[in-house]
Amino acid sequence: MNSISYSPGLHKLTTLQVEENQKLTDSKGFVAVTHTILEKYNLEKLGIVVHDFENNSFTIAVCLKESHICIHTWPEFGQLTLDVYLCNYLQDNSQKVKAVMDDYVAYFNAIIIKDFEIER
Template structure:
């Protein structure tokens, strides 16, 4: 179960508003990004939340990977996004692909500020 879990919190996103509000468009871009880095999508769910008094509805985009998962949540009223990429390294090291996927998606949102976290999963304590 050893793998790499990457997260990023994006603030001040200056991308096209559709990337924050249009689940279908964002979802298709996620699938393209997954394929372009050499990971394999096995299922997906893309959902746009209804608008509120605070502004347009955000998006949750989830792609199940043969290697694990990608998940994105957007808050258009705040210009914020959270990204989560986890790859299991069973059968091969997918860490470089995970980082490439994270980098590609971070660039899409054009954030002013990014906070990254990197966690090696499944390492035994001893």
């Protein structure tokens, strides 16, 4: 990629509606599916921070060599926000970002309320 055509990466931000509320309170389940997704797409985890709230909702940030994945859940509303960003340093990862997001939507069996794609 030359400097004129270089795009730092695709950043997807979604809000999802989820019928199965137990997945919105199961941070361990999210971490497990994330490990599966990282392996499937050959992404390298640098670290992970998990915070479970008193109502069992959770916030998780996964720092990747390629960038990050973040989630925040609101079981009382049946919703979550999910943020997936992968850098394009050595290759265009745009399709991989979309596939990762699709895998999470499938995991939560969710309906997409808001879906933003930002070309960085």
